[in-house]
Amino acid sequence: MALLEKVDKNIEARAWQGEIPIQSRYTCGLAGEKFFREIMENGRFAGTHCAECEYTYVPPTIYCERCFAKLDEWVEVGPEGTVQSFTVLLVAPDGTPLEEPDILALIQLDGADSVLVHRLGKVGLDELAIGMRVKAVFKPKKEREGSILDIVHFVPVNA
Amino acid sequence: MGLRKVAVVGAGMTKFVRRAQETGKELAYEAAKMALDSCELTLDDVDGVALGTAPDAFDGVHMKGEYLSDGAGAWRKPFMRSYVGGGTGVFAPIQGWYHVASGLFDVCLVVCEEKMSSCQPHPQGAFLTIFDHTTERPLGPNLLWIFALEMNRYMQTYGLQKKDIALVSVKNKRNAADHPCALLGDPNITVEDVLKSEVLAWPVQRLDVSPVTDGAVALVLAAENVAKRITDKPVWIKGVGWSLDTAYWTNRDLYYPKYVEYAARMAYEMAGIREPRKEIHIVEPYDPFDYKELHHLEGLLLADKGEAPRLTAEGVTARTGNMPVCPSGGLLGVGNPIAAAGLMKVAEIFWQLRGEAGKRQVPGKPITGLAQAWGDLMQVGTVIILGIGG
Amino acid sequence: MTAKIKEFPGVGLRESDFTERKVLFTEWKPDARYAWDAGVAIGRYLAELKEGRIIGVRCHHCRRTVVPPRIFCEWCFRPMDEWVYLEDHGVVNTFSICYVQWDMERLEEPLIPAVIEIAGASKGVGILHLLGEVDPREVKIGMKVKAVWKPAAERIGAITDIRYFKPIN
Ligand SMILES: [Zn+2]
Numbered sequence: 072m073a074l075l076e077k078v079d080k081n082i083e084a085r086a087w088q089g090e091i092p093i094q095s096r097y098t099c100g101l102a103g104e105k106f107f108r109e110i111m112e113n114g115r116f117a118g119t120h121c122a123e124c125e126y127t128y129v130p131p132t133i134y135c136e137r138c139f140a141k142l143d144e145w146v147e148v149g150p151e152g153t154v155q156s157f158t159v160l161l162v163a164p165d166g167t168p169l170e171e172p173d174i175l176a177l178i179q180l181d182g183a184d185s186v187l188v189h190r191l192g193k194v195g196l197d198e199l200a201i202g203m204r205v206k207a208v209f210k211p212k213k214e215r216e217g218s219i220l221d222i223v224h225f226v227p228v229n230a
Numbered sequence: 231m232g233l234r235k236v237a238v239v240g241a242g243m244t245k246f247v248r249r250a251q252e253t254g255k256e257l258a259y260e261a262a263k264m265a266l267d268s269c270e271l272t273l274d275d276v277d278g279v280a281l282g283t284a285p286d287a288f289d290g291v292h293m294k295g296e297y298l299s300d301g302a303g304a305w306r307k308p309f310m311r312s313y314v315g316g317g318t319g320v321f322a323p324i325q326g327w328y329h330v331a332s333g334l335f336d337v338c339l340v341v342c343e344e345k346m347s348s349c350q351p352h353p354q355g356a357f358l359t360i361f362d363h364t365t366e367r368p369l370g371p372n373l374l375w376i377f378a379l380e381m382n383r384y385m386q387t388y389g390l391q392k393k394d395i396a397l398v399s400v401k402n403k404r405n406a407a408d409h410p411c412a413l414l415g416d417p418n419i420t421v422e423d424v425l426k427s428e429v430l431a432w433p434v435q436r437l438d439v440s441p442v443t444d445g446a447v448a449l450v451l452a453a454e455n456v457a458k459r460i461t462d463k464p465v466w467i468k469g470v471g472w473s474l475d476t477a478y479w480t481n482r483d484l485y486y487p488k489y490v491e492y493a494a495r496m497a498y499e500m501a502g503i504r505e506p507r508k509e510i511h512i513v514e515p516y517d518p519f520d521y522k523e524l525h526h527l528e529g530l531l532l533a534d535k536g537e538a539p540r541l542t543a544e545g546v547t548a549r550t551g552n553m554p555v556c557p558s559g560g561l562l563g564v565g566n567p568i569a570a571a572g573l574m575k576v577a578e579i580f581w582q583l584r585g586e587a588g589k590r591q592v593p594g595k596p597i598t599g600l601a602q603a604w605g606d607l608m609q610v611g612t613v614i615i616l617g618i619g620g
Numbered sequence: 621m622t623a624k625i626k627e628f629p630g631v632g633l634r635e636s637d638f639t640e641r642k643v644l645f646t647e648w649k650p651d652a653r654y655a656w657d658a659g660v661a662i663g664r665y666l667a668e669l670k671e672g673r674i675i676g677v678r679c680h681h682c683r684r685t686v687v688p689p690r691i692f693c694e695w696c697f698r699p700m701d702e703w704v705y706l707e708d709h710g711v712v713n714t715f716s717i718c719y720v721q722w723d724m725e726r727l728e729e730p731l732i733p734a735v736i737e738i739a740g741a742s743k744g745v746g747i748l749h750l751l752g753e754v755d756p757r758e759v760k761i762g763m764k765v766k767a768v769w770k771p772a773a774e775r776i777g778a779i780t781d782i783r784y785f786k787p788i789n
């Protein structure tokens with residue numbers, strides 16, 4: 072008799088419930104510290120530029136992933152940019168329908184080579200188009216706390 | 231086996247700190263960039279990247295390997311991440327080694343990173359799941375239990391006292407005082423300090439344990455033809471070995487790490503070492519707890535069973551002794567960012583063999599050194615042997 | 621290394637840099653809840669614990685009797701051959717006296733975790749459990765201990781159906 076038994080009655084199937092008790096605290100890092108402070112204090116976007124690769128990173132990095140140079144040339148980018156792609160979310164992560172569609176977009180800020188992920192607002196679904204021009208709307212200064220949510224959303228430039 | 235010779239040609243590291251402001255990517259970058267600069271290579275010269283890092287739950291980033299890849303210099307390159315618990319820091323260069331030895335890459339960058347401070351309220355939360363979820367976790371364990379249980383078994387088997395073991399902590403924290411990246415170096419610490427420190431899980435006290443740490447370390451590995459072109463001081467990887475014991479840790483006798491012995495024998499055989507005690511000149515065994523250094527010296531066959539404490543007491547393992555052990559200051563002194571801590575040990579052997587270890591330099595021009603790491607459920611041993619000449 | 625590099629990279633922060641918000645950071649708590657299947661072997665182990673019994677398994681090839689039970693022998697890599705009831709007493713293989721919980725908060729009363737070699741299993745084969753009804757200073761490796769069970773009505777099929785092991789005088 073070998074122990075090749077199978078659980079064939081559901082009543083015998085047992086599961087033990089538990090959790091992994093972790094939470095995370097992420098520093099914004101050296102580049103992130105400058106990026107988010109610039110948004111928080113001045114309502115401006117800062118990127119880092121690699122002269123060798125002619126590439127501007129937004130969000131910024133302290134290094135160029137292409138040539139591995141240390142980046143210390145900071146440039147102002149945006150606040151306007153171009154939608155590179157978008158999606159319209161109609162359901163929440165738990166599957167329930169959203170009252171208002173949530174529009175997520177990849178936005179290339181003017182002067183940047185990489186793109187930023189953020190929300191679009193004040194735009195009709197029939198107006199949405201890749202290539203449309205948008206600009207950032209920041210929270211009032213005293214409500215900003217150095218987070219990506221200090222940007223409320225991006226809205227069409229002509230709105 | 232038809233393997234190519236592989237050399238370590240460069241190394242870099244960040245400071246080991248309790249809480250780094252840098253993101254994990256930024257830490258990885260600083261170490262990787264320093265390693266490349268040290269041997270005047272650029273990213274273009276790198277054929278592939280081997281990354282070692284502990285569970286995603288520490289940094290709180292799922293698919294942490296992919297997240298770290300650009301900071302590790304892997305943009306559009308072959309990239310692989312390995313993880314064998316605390317053994318990772320020595321396994322990652324082994325993985326880099328076989329990619330070069332096989333002929334697949336000429337230059338492989340090896341990077342190990344850990345940012346444990348992200349994990350709140352304590353990284354132990356991420357460690358808890360190493361205990362069996364159904365048969366052990368309901369008992370309310372914490373990570374210290376397995377170390378305390380193993381340490382007690384080791385002490386009982388050989389009739390050791392706490393003071394015999396505290397000597398390791400004192401030696402390593404003193405050594406670390408000469409390491410520019412160390413978190414817990416202390417030139418004046420005494421055995422009394424260790425014995426008087428807070429009891430956490432007897433026999434483990436506060437100063438028997440290495441600290442929670444953030445940091446990164448990187449090495450550059452190169453095939454013989456490349457290595458000889460870029461440096462006149464290549465440090466060759468002479469042997470590697472690794473072995474894993476069963477996860478049923480309560481079914482084994484914890485007094486002796488048999489799996490470390492298997493890993494060591496594999497590495498000695500590859501390196502052609504028949505008398506390790508004569509042929510290994512410096513050792514960086516894994517020391518997350520002070521007794522582990524002793525345990526590992528015995529598993530590495532560098533001390534008879536139960537005799538490592540005596541070697542320590544007699545000064546054999548001091549930086550100026552016949553067999554310097556943890557001249558870096560080890561995890562107890564430099565710090566313990568899991569995977570990065572293991573790779574720090576390999577970097578230390580590299581610097582020592584090249585005579586570049588500064589104030590930590592051991593006398594006597596060592597030519598062969600060994601680094602070892604350990605982890606999982608007291609289960610894995612990873613060993614690498616480095617040497618100059620030949 | 622030290623000669624070439626004047627200052628190594630790495631900015632160390634204090635806890636107060638976070639509490640006083642001197643640096644920018646974000647926080648996140650994942651909802652990491654699981655239902656881990658007990659599986660065949662541990663399912664039976666739990667069912668037997670509910671009945672007040674400890675069960676192990678035996679491999680005829682290497683002649684080991686092991687606990688916790690598993691459906692395969694990891695030495696021989698073949699199915700285990702039989703279930704074996706073990707005694708509910710054993711010998712302390714190693715122990716600790718633990719004063720902190722996992723988040724490093726001090727415990728009011730220390731816990732005494734131990735590996736207990738269970739009588740009826742092969743030599744050296746134990747399980748992790750707690751010791752109780754004993755002065756921590758009196759605990760010794762090699763000490764004989766027996767299980768203190770919860771009353772039958774309170775047992776749910778869990779390792780905690782044994783409250784702890786206590787010394788056999
Ligand atoms: Zn570049």
Ligand SMILES: [Zn+2]
Nearest residue numbers: 679682693696
């Ligand atoms: Zn067997």
